[in-house]
Amino acid sequence: MAFSRAAKFTLAGLLIAFPWISDSFTAYQLGLYLLYGMVAQGIALCWGRAGFLPLGQALFFGIGAYLAGAALKADLGWAMLVPAFAVACLVPALLAGFIGALVFNRQTGSGPYFSLITLALSMLGFQLANSLSGITGGFNGMTGIPGLPGIDTYETLYFVIVGVLIVSTLALAHVMRAPFGQLLIAIRENEERLQFFGFRTSMLKAAAFAISGGIAGLAGALYAPHQGIVTPQAVGFVLSAELLIWTAVGGRFGLIGPVAGAVLIGFMAAGLRDSFRYWEVAVALVFILVVLKMPGGISGLFSAALSRFGGGRHDHDKRIAPAMLEGKEHRVAPDLRFDTVGVSMGPVRILNGLSFSISRSGIHCIIGPNGAGKTSALNVLTGRLPLGGGEISWRGISLGNTRPFIAARNGIGRKFQVPSIFPELSVRQNIEIALWANRIGTVEMFSMRPYGLTTQMLGELETRFPFLQQSHKAAGSLSVGQRQMLDFSMTVLAEPDLVLLDEPCAGLSTDETRQMIEAIAAIAGQTKATFIIIEHDMQVVERLSDHVLVMHQGALLANGTMTEIRANADVARVYSGGSK
Amino acid sequence: MDLVVTYGLNFAYSTATLGLIVLGLAVVFGLLGVMNMAHGEFVMLGAYSALTVQQAGLPFLLAIPLALIVCGALGWLMEWSVIRHLYRRPFDTFLATWGIAILMRKGVEVTFGREYQSVDQSLPGTVSLLGIDYPAYRLVLMAVIVVMFAALFVWYQRSNTGARIKAMVQNPDLAAAVGINTARLSRATFVTGVAIAGLAGVLLAPLVRVEPYMGLDYLLSSFFILVVGGLGTIEGLITGSSIIGGADVIISAIFDKTAGYLGVLAISILFLWLRPDGIFSRR
Amino acid sequence: MSAAPLLSIENLTGGYGEIVIVTDMSLAVAAGEALCVTGRNGVGKSTLVRLVTGALKPASGKVIFEGEDLTFAPAHGRARQGMGYAPQEGVVFDTLSVAENLTLHHSDRSLERYRELFAMFPRLPDRLGQRAGTLSGGEKKILSFCRALAEDTRLVILDEPTEGVQPENIALMAEAINSAKAVGRGFLIVEQNLSLVEAVADHAALMDHGECIYTHSGTVNLRAELSRRLKI
Known part of the structure; x- marks a missing residue:
């Protein structure tokens, strides 16, 4: 990983201290971008790690948001709210896992099939959210969602978001460091070879996709109380495309890059959208450049600079006492x-x-x-x-x-x-x-x-x-x-x-x-x-x-x-x- | 009886228009192997060409050369600057064209605005056919598409270009060794494909809402048709269009638009499972 | 050797990028004659052919065909100028049918020009509709051989034409080459099978480590001299 332990602690500290460094409104804004950043981390797991590209990630984000929004509107209190949030996380995860298993079982490799199906699903979700107005509030959205009980949306919710982000980042970092993460790289590099080692790669990919879906759902669940409204845009294609851009520009190979991308572009868009008409055109150009010329994105540039000055890129220690595996002593005759x-x-x-x-x-x-x-x-x-x-x-x-x-x-x-x-x-x-x-x-x-x-x-x-x-x-x-x-x-x-x-x-x-x-x-x-x-x-x-x-x-x-x-x-x- | 005729004509109309839309992608993805994620955006540019011509007060047919020039030039630029470096890296092509698609959408949004616009019918009114009144423009459009496909079919059968393109994609060194100028052939193919997409956009413009994000639906339906019909044959393309178009028309008529969309998606996934090389696969 | 050679290779040096594989090769092929280049695996024979046909750009030296310097001409141009080529690997278009493989570069798409070759290799016309990728290695070689031979070119370059081909068909290949020579076409053939070399070669060159280590003019003692040197 490109960032040293000290840098990571500093980042976390800065995030926690941000409302005092800046003001609470900016922190409120930052909260939204951090939620998007969480979704982007999931995309990075699929795209940067395992090499398959989900184009409709907002679907899972939006499902989480609608589910949490409905639970909050029902005014259940914390005792019921916790399981409701778990559902808002699990439903998208299971859906993503199911879609992944369905498609990857038939299509080895990272062809366009999976990506286009996720894109189509996101567009379908948008249509459903629009037409099922009884449940979702239709085009106008699900409105009047109350904040989390006992938590002030404009003051303290930010700390909840930062806490969840830190926990989910640590969890994802563990997943990436563990053998599962290494197997995902192996899938990206040479999926067929891995199958000949007895790994069912379609299921590994589906699991990675499920994790990314679950994280998107969790971010969505916090989005509902943060915004107080969930519209079909939250599942739609436009948000999906932007999430992808943030991931690419921030850097798809790590976990800090995607969040940085969402936050940076988010704040710049807020500042520039009105004064500079061509802002979004410029972002699209940057995306193409990143895809073609610097696949590591901004954080890739950072770690390249760091390693030039002798820092960065320590191989994470895996100091584990070697365990000797038994060789096979007795074999039955081949047949x-x-x-x-x-x-x-x-x-x-x-x-x-x-x-x-x-x-x-x-x-x-x-x-x-x-x-x-x-x-x-x-x-x-x-x-x-x-x-x-x-x-x-x-x-x-x-x-x-x-x-x-x-x-x-x-x-x-x-x-x-x-x-x-x-x-x-x-x-x-x-x-x-x-x-x-x-x-x-x-x-x-x-x-x-x-x-x-x-x-x-x-x-x-x-x-x-x-x-x-x-x-x-x-x-x-x-x-x-x-x-x-x-x-x-x-x-x-x-x-x-x-x-x-x-x-x-x-x-x-x-x-x-x-x-x-x-x-x-x-x-x-x-x-x-x-x-x-x-x-x-x-x-x-x-x-x-x-x-x-x-x-x-x-x-x-x-x-x-x-x-x-x-x-x-x-x-x-x-x-x-x-x-x- | 009238109902049958209406549904029959609607089915024929939806098959024909889908066939028209998918044709450009069939050339670029089916022959050249480039999954052009900006395919729908070229259709969108065609539609905006029609809009521009109308806003300038010029005759509708002028939109055709305008779209061919705009899409052809843009396609040429795209091939020259990006695609030609990536012919053997399909995933990178996919990503880069996706970026270009975003760029085209944003560019049009900045120039023409985000809102829905419409292009006037140059052939308003209806024609009485088999006892029902059917929009004249739709009938003319169907006729034009049928003629286009027939011409294309004859050309494809008679000329060697299709085989040369496939040969070039599969074995570029050998293609050059037998005298095929591969760089020129692939550029011409790509430009032709996106120009056809632009033409489709012009012809469809009077019938649809024109807006910067309209291309996405076309990209997806084109892709589903190619999944169902398979790559590289005109029969597959027509069959794919009628299956996808038919399913959409029927399911939408029984339930609603969203159900039609869901049905199309389900059919595509089913084909991916059962016949990953399309309905005419030789396996 | 007749006055002006059909093809002359002058001090050709080159390889893949920085890696030089062929050094300072000079060879000539006259009209109506066959030059066979032989040598063990990996000595640079195919690289030589790829330099001559334009698939690789040489670092130095010249490729002159019918008096014209083609050293840096694009590969597809050489075919049009009269230099035919059947490569060692990737010999056919796998996804196309046998018939398409044979006709796609002829605007009339006629199979008429293959009549004599079809009579020699009847397996080929039997499989016209089949995808070429499903042929066996030897059949692909025969397809590629026929395709190159039937082109209207003054020079034919064949890279290991007999790899995987059955002995009786090798004899037929030699026959076809000899009758093409009789009408004035020249051949540059890279080949390890000395039976074919013996049957068609007017001259031979032996390569080792990217260089020409022996040339043999005429057919007298050709096989004996080559096999003696190949043994070492």
Whole structure:
């Protein structure tokens, strides 16, 4: 985080002292901007952290405001008001979680679908708020909302807002620092890879969206007594767009930036809107500039300046006593069966009656000419391609049309041909995510304990690949060979029972290839896991494999030991796999 | 019987106008892969072109060249300054065009004011058709749209441009290697797409409220049509328009406008679940 | 070699940004002849081709085609000027049909020009309506090969045309190249498969570490000399 602890305490102190520094009317104004800033923090969690963009965040803000407004108008007293505020927070959270789960389950990545659906929902909310005049007061709004009982709206409500803001900021900061926050960055960086570690990313994103919705609802609930009126504008699209601008301009990667953006632009708008006609045009221009040229916004500039003067950017301490995880000692024998598996894309049959079974652990290599369907076989096994026909089973479980995270949870680990890592995370953080795979549950995602995890295999890998000890180095700055090795290390650190490696030596130098082969052989020997490796280089195959499968035109052509394969006339005819 | 004809004509009218609105986005998003969040704002600029021509006391048809020039020039500028640097970064394009959309809305708001305005019907009155009286301008508009689509369909079938654009988006290096000037082709495509959106705005201006935020509805309905109909085919575009337009007309008639909107949204989400590549997907 | 070469590459140096991969290469291709460039993986053969076709800008040196300096001409211009190219990777437009792949750059969209090639590779006309992305690697290579060969160009540049292609089809490719040579077209072919090289090459160059380490003129002893040097 860009701001030091002292700076944060100073900020909080300034906020609390603000009514005395300035006057109570300005503090009242500031209260509104701080509420908007809270919503913006939620947007930052989704957009800056997890990389998906909600365009209709005012919907949740407005729902919270209407709910709290109705509760206040019913004059329930504090005993009922507290649960009512909880409802005003929970309803938007659940709605956001539901929408997120609905959309993210079908759409991986950060395409326009989610954003446009949230935008449409916000516009729908606006229409509903206008037409359901019996509940919302329609176009004129829900008026005459009393203040919180015993709290003066123009004097003391400000302190309530500051208190809630500080608490929610601390809570969000914890969420971001916890493994959950790190997993959100991993989603932003490489969502598919995370799925192959057994994480159901759609649910993580939906949870992040739910948190942002809940915070927006809470801010809205305080908005109702603050303003005394809630109009359809509070759920509408215009406010949604402005919230987004404040987040972007303030800085979407942290928690202070969004609030700063809302407060700064809020005060400037109040001062300039009448005297400078083109004010809002100027704001829109700044937004475009920020998006294109300085994604970190104002706080990004600040932290860049700070780090230039030697301050800033301490990695937060995660001093936790290392807890040694047990490696898997006893493994059941693998039992993988492909029974006349077919996969078609359009009229082409990529896999055409592929049948084989693997019942011994050890290293199995798949070879075959280009286009034989080797990678497709791994894809269909891990749910990346739909099964067109036949049957795949793994330890008695049918894996036809599975999904990557389910395959991973059943102990199948996968490394792609192109090294697939989380480039913006550090080497250590990449490794942490692999260690968490299939090992931490929902509760632990929000505790700091998982940062201390380590395994014996990690020590071994660090000896083989010393660069893994440069834990603070960004994984994206590694060389191609090192990325291959990091990716391999991550795959085996999750300790899957079935390890699928697609050309692990692609792009490696002779020296690196040797290192990789040695590592594979050693890990396979120690873990007793089953390895299936696709490889073109016959030297690698010869050195590693106990058992070779030859594929040709989507089916199995031959299998056996390397010597048997060499002697096979069919293989010699269709495939003369040379050496690098 | 009259009721059936009225609903039939309303359905045809809403399909046709939606088809007209989505066409520009179909070109820019469907062919070029640029999710232009300012699509609706180009429609809005077209409508304001019609308003400007009317305020100047000039004939309505002059709005067409004006809109084509304004939208084309702005589209060219936008492509040159922003889009061309971002062709392979869809999320950034999405954000940047969203920023441009905000800018266009605010710019128009400052120039023309926030309030609703209206453009006079240049063809007032009704025509008697199949036993009912139907607004003349709507009928003419439908005819114009049908002719436009037919012409476009023939051109798309006969010319290679569609395939070249797809080729360029998918594999720019190879496209250049077979002799396609990719920079020029993508700019021409983008400008064409936003100019069509501007044209749609002119033609629709006499029928709708003209205001700076009118583009949002058009953006969303265009997007939903593309979700339902899929990208890259004219059949999909027409089918998508009729499904979205039909659902809106029917549900709005039974309940109210808000329910129609909710229905359209629900259908789009359903398609996202069941047929993420649109109704004609080959999967 | 005939008087003025069709293509001459003079002291070409370049690579990706700061990283220089090809250094000081000079080669020439005459009309009606094929020059094959060979060498192990990663020695810079494809980079050389990308420099010649304009996908990369060279740091120094010249690319002269039919007497005209094309060193910094845009890639799409070269195709129009008579320099055809089938790349090693990204060989087809995956999202387009096979027919569209073959015709999109011809304004008449006619498949007539492919008649002889279709007779050689009958798998291709069988799959005209199919999306090219669904073809196997070898089939894509054949599609790309046919597309480049049927263009009306004086020079054809082929980058690893036989990768993933079955041996019987490689022989047919060689046949097609030789008949195109007979009508005066020149070929620059980057290739590791020595069978094809032997069947079509009039000259050969061997690359290592971005440089030309051996050139062989004529067909005598070509394969033996190349394979002897490739072994080391």
